[in-house]
Amino acid sequence: MKVTIKEIAQLAGVSVTTVSQILNQKGGRFSEATKQRVLRVIEEQQYSPNYFASNIIAKKSKTIGVIVPDFSEQFASAIVREIKYQVEQQGYYLIICESNYDFSKERELLEQLARIAVEGIFLFTPHDYSEENSIHKGRFQDIPVIFADRGLNEGYYGTVKIDEYTGVYQAIKWLIGKGHRKIGLIMDNSEHYHLGERYEAYHQALIDHGLLIEEKYIQKRPLTIAGGYQGATELLRHSEVSAIFCCDDMVAIGCYQAVYDSEKILDQEITVVGFDGGEVTQFVRPQIKSVRQPYRELGKAYAEKIQMAIEQPNRRMDDRLFHVSFET
Missing domain, CATH: 3.40.50.2300 (Response regulator)
Known part of the structure; x- marks a missing residue:
């Protein structure tokens, strides 16, 4: 059973206040013999003070x-x-x-x-x-x-804001520079988040480079591995996309699996870009190209x-x- 501070005080022959002050290094007015006696009892009884409870009282x-x-x-x-x-x-x-x-x-x-x-x-x-x-x-x-x-x-206390637009625009521009003209998008289905900047950047980059916005190139799915797999499967089945931008790295992982199951070759027949740039992108091959957050x-x-x-x-x-x- 856990010993209490009151019991420590009784065993050492001092008051509870004395034990508390010695524990909190405020025992300067006590003799060295008193301090050593209290500390010896604490060690023998393996006492550990409940700092959490005392801190709640002190806020x-x-x-x-x-x-x-x-x-x-x-x-x-x-x-x-x-x-x-x-x-x-x-x-x-x-x-x-x-x-x-x-x-x-x-x-x-x-x-x-x-x-x-x-x-x-x-x-x-x-x-x-x-x-x-x-x-x-x-x-x-x-x-x-x-x-x-x-x-x-x-x-x-102020808002921490993230400019997602510029990074996504750069990614779509890079895909276009690589010769891709049919670029798919797997975006959020707004079930939990609405990541409007990512869609707007995709949309504007295509317009600025004279490319058509086609609904068949866009899939709205949960931002999960399963959502990425389902969205990519639909894109590969019903369109001729050569690149897919995924609004989340978990989506990109599911997209990778769908590309593999379609027997297409990543980075040759299909290029995939994700968003977040977390640790998960480091552990798949080929490594996921991703718009990176400044974590x-x-x-x-x-x-x-x-x-x-x-x-x-x-x-x-x-x-x-x-x-x-x-x-x-």
Whole structure:
């Protein structure tokens, strides 16, 4: 059974306050003999103080909550990895929860994180909170909330925005430069996200180069491996595309499998380009060409925002803009 601080005090013949102050290195007024006696009892009883409980009382839990739609989502997982690295250097730890894209589940998780007294919350969400009054002046029950949502919500602490248009336009321009005239697109079906900039860049690049926009070249699918497989299968069956742009790397992996099953040769008969540039693109062959997100810079920006919001919760912050890139 776990020994309590009260029992430590009784065994050492001192008060609970004395034990607490010695544990917190505030025991300067006690003799060396008293301090050594207390520390010896602590070691013998293998006592470990419940810092989490005491920090909740002090409202300094050194924890930050993170709500993600799906643990397997590449964008969220890559950003969280960078945030974790940044905040742990400042002594904070992350508590990560999954909402499964459900708005009511997000609300439930916000409540649960508030109950365990996290000092800040990252909310990765596909939902619009503009009409939702539970987050007021950037805070949920006095806890700062940083939106990580591709700019969907205007956050009190500033929005981290990503210019996706330029990178996608560069990718389509590169495909056209390689001689492709029939370029397919597998885009989101708006079930969870609406990635309008990616479609607009595809559309405008074709127009600028005098190419027709044909509906048979466009598939709307879930941004999953299965969605990519289904979309690419339809494109290869009912059109003569020689290249496919996928709005997500998971889609690109499914597209690769569909190309393989069609017995066409990747990078010779069909060229595939993805979007995100996460680790997954490094482990397939031929390696997926992808529009790359600046994950490290994004993670650092989010970490800076949450730390500043914790320290100065009433301070408004500026937006931050980052650019994706396409390099072959």
